[in-house]
Amino acid sequence: MTSSPWSTHTVELGSHSVTKRFRRGNREQCEREWRALTLFDRYAPGLVPEPREVDFTADEPTVVMSRLPGEPLRGQALGDRQTEALAAAVTRLHSAVPPGVLTGVPLRPGRQHTVIGQIRSWAPRARGWGDGKVVAAMDSGLAWLARSGMEKPGRPAVPRVFGSGDGNLANYLWDGSCVRVVDFEDSGLSDRAFELAEITEHVAGWVDRPLDVVSFLGRFDLTAAERARLGECRRLLALVWLFLLSLDDAEHPRNPPGTVERQADRLAELLG
Structure with a gap:
C-alpha cells in the first residue's frame, strides 16, 4: 500500500x-x-x-x-522517443472522447478562476515567508495577473477537451515503446492550453531531470488562440507553483532545498 x-x-x-x-x-x-x-x-x-x-x-x-506496465516518467531523462510518446498519449487523451459525449462531462476542478482565487488567498501569508527574490517574483506575478485579463468572467474561446487535471509526470508510464496515463481524480472538461501548461509547469517536470518543454510543446498542432492562451496559462500556473512551494512545510519539505528560488527564476523568465 x-x-x-x-x-x-x-x-x-x-x-x-x-x-x-x-x-x-x-x-x-x-x-x-x-x-x-x-x-x-x-x-x-x-x-x-x-x-x-x-x-x-x-x-x-x-x-x-x-x-499497467511501465515506469513513471518523473525523474527520467526523457529522450526523443519518450517525449514523442508522451505527446502522443496526451494528444490521444485530449481527442479520444467524441464531442457529443464530451458535452456531458463536468468541468474539472482546479480551473483558471479557482486557482486565481487561491493565489489571492495565499498572497498575504506567503509574501511574509519568502526571501527577496521570491517576494519580488510574487509581486511581478501578481502585477502581471492584474493586467492579464485572466480574472474576467467567462470561458476562453478555445476548443474544450477531456483533461486529466494533473500534470505530474509520475502519472505517465513509459514501457519502452509507449506511454500510458493514470490518476484521474481531478479530471474533467478543460482546454488543451491549460492542460499542457499543467504538464510543463508542474514541479515534477523540472525539479529533477527537466522536461524539454520546447520539444514537447512543438509536437502539438495548436491554433493561434491556443498558443496565446498557453503562454498565459504557463505564467498563471508557474505563479501558483511559486506560492505552493513557498508554503511548503520546512520541517517536512516535499522538494529539494532551493526549489522555491528556482521557481522564482522560472516565473521571471516566463514573465519576460
Whole structure:
C-alpha cells in the first residue's frame, strides 16, 4: 500500500490490479476517476487502466482497475522517443472522447478562476515567508495577473477537451515503446492550453531531470488562440507553483532545498 500525508487516497498494488481507496468524504474524486476510466476504456482502450470495480458508497470510496506496465516518467531523462510518446498519449487523451459525449462531462476542478482565487488567498501569508527574490517574483506575478485579463468572467474561446487535471509526470508510464496515463481524480472538461501548461509547469517536470518543454510543446498542432492562451496559462500556473512551494512545510519539505528560488527564476523568465 502506498500513501502520503497530503494524498487524497491510498493505493494497493496487486500483481494484475490496482485498488485506489479515497479518503472519507472524497466520493466526487472517486466518481471522476471512474468516469475517466470507463470513457477511455470505450474510446481509447489501452491508454489508461481498465475499470474493474467501483464502490461509491463505501466509507472509503474505492476503484479497482488493471495494473499497467511501465515506469513513471518523473525523474527520467526523457529522450526523443519518450517525449514523442508522451505527446502522443496526451494528444490521444485530449481527442479520444467524441464531442457529443464530451458535452456531458463536468468541468474539472482546479480551473483558471479557482486557482486565481487561491493565489489571492495565499498572497498575504506567503509574501511574509519568502526571501527577496521570491517576494519580488510574487509581486511581478501578481502585477502581471492584474493586467492579464485572466480574472474576467467567462470561458476562453478555445476548443474544450477531456483533461486529466494533473500534470505530474509520475502519472505517465513509459514501457519502452509507449506511454500510458493514470490518476484521474481531478479530471474533467478543460482546454488543451491549460492542460499542457499543467504538464510543463508542474514541479515534477523540472525539479529533477527537466522536461524539454520546447520539444514537447512543438509536437502539438495548436491554433493561434491556443498558443496565446498557453503562454498565459504557463505564467498563471508557474505563479501558483511559486506560492505552493513557498508554503511548503520546512520541517517536512516535499522538494529539494532551493526549489522555491528556482521557481522564482522560472516565473521571471516566463514573465519576460
